[in-house]
Amino acid sequence: MTLEGSGAAAIGSRATGADGSGAPRLVREPAKVRPAARALRREHGTLALVPTMGFLHEGHLRLVDRARELCGAVALSIFVNPTQFGPDEDFETYPRNLDRDLDLAAARGVDLVFAPSPEAMYPLPPTITVDAGPLADRLCGRSRPGHFGGVLTVVLKLLHLLQPDVGVFGRKDFQQLVLVRRMVRELDLDVHIEGAPIVRESGGLAMSSRNGYLSDAEREVARSLSVSLRRVRERFAAGERRADELEELARRTMEAAGAEVEYVRVVDPESLDRVGEAEADAVCAVAARVGTTRLIDNAALGGPSSLDQAAAPR
Numbered sequence: 001m002t003l004e005g006s007g008a009a010a011i012g013s014r015a016t017g018a019d020g021s022g023a024p025r026l027v028r029e030p031a032k033v034r035p036a037a038r039a040l041r042r043e044h045g046t047l048a049l050v051p052t053m054g055f056l057h058e059g060h061l062r063l064v065d066r067a068r069e070l071c072g073a074v075a076l077s078i079f080v081n082p083t084q085f086g087p088d089e090d091f092e093t094y095p096r097n098l099d100r101d102l103d104l105a106a107a108r109g110v111d112l113v114f115a116p117s118p119e120a121m122y123p124l125p126p127t128i129t130v131d132a133g134p135l136a137d138r139l140c141g142r143s144r145p146g147h148f149g150g151v152l153t154v155v156l157k158l159l160h161l162l163q164p165d166v167g168v169f170g171r172k173d174f175q176q177l178v179l180v181r182r183m184v185r186e187l188d189l190d191v192h193i194e195g196a197p198i199v200r201e202s203g204g205l206a207m208s209s210r211n212g213y214l215s216d217a218e219r220e221v222a223r224s225l226s227v228s229l230r231r232v233r234e235r236f237a238a239g240e241r242r243a244d245e246l247e248e249l250a251r252r253t254m255e256a257a258g259a260e261v262e263y264v265r266v267v268d269p270e271s272l273d274r275v276g277e278a279e280a281d282a283v284c285a286v287a288a289r290v291g292t293t294r295l296i297d298n299a300a301l302g303g304p305s306s307l308d309q310a311a312a313p314r
């Protein structure tokens with residue numbers, strides 16, 4: 001890895017080879033990332049940004065791969081954003097390992113890693129923020145008031161700082177993706193938002209930095225989220241269109257495994273309105289607690305899904 005200012009991987013000369021070797025430049029100061037991103041864009045034509053909270057896993061790294069397909073240069077941000085955590089949430093204990101993240105980013109050919117401190121990102125107490133609007137009160141927003149305002153505010157700051165052509169987000173955080181797209185449209189931001197498929201472990205569990213909180217027994221229970229979504233898709237494919245029946249099937253599947261269901265909703269993929277009769281593009285979104293860990297997952301009812309590859313046991 002290359003520390004800011006050490007010059008070993010100067011912006012403008014691609015340090016990362018096609019085989020993914022080489023070090024990304026690490027920038028920790030917001031004031032320095034703007035010129036660094038601008039130089040990358042000038043050199044390589046286009047820039048993609050992959051915003052993350054770090055503790056990288058394959059789900060994040062596939063976003064990087066997608067970003068590389070779309071743009072000449074790739075920036076990855078690593079920032080555990082305090083303003084999107086509630087007072088009883090895991091901001092302090094959220095897993096962090098910058099050295100490991102830098103190695104993983106290097107192996108995937110990331111050009112620039114932006115990893116600011118909270119003090120650098122918020123030198124003033126944040127009094128001017130993005131109001132995420134009514135879509136933020138649904139689904140995860142019901143149990144996480146203020147979460148999406150915090151997310152959109154930091155995403156807006158990152159987009160302003162790095163000015164990427166493309167921002168790549170995972171469909172794992174489905175409501176977040178919908179809200180980021182909505183912000184881009186409503187606030188006329190000049191960036192394309194790319195949604196990338198959910199990456200799963202072999203048993204079907206959606207990868208997450210928080211999966212490390214799970215014991216072996218809890219991992220088994222956690223798989224019931226993806227199992228429930230597979231069953232919902234199967235029932236839809238067999239002709240069931242009533243959303244409440246599909247929701248009930250998912251709820252029963254998770255509860256039978258021992259998960260504490262927070263919500264199950266079949267929603268329109270843009271408005272997030274709950275649907276009555278489901279069409280193929282409707283999304284079944286679920287959230288549940290397994291032990292003390294809160295997990296989310298989702299799948300469209302029709303079409304291809306990463307669930308199709310997952311060999312989840314019944």
Ligand code: AMP
Nearest residue numbers: 052053054059169170172173198199207
């Ligand atoms: P996070 O670090 O959890 O804030 O996630 C950063 C980005 O990675 C977000 O756009 C997430 O949706 C995406 N992401 C996290 N886990 C996965 C996954 N299993 N598959 C696809 N994208 C993911």
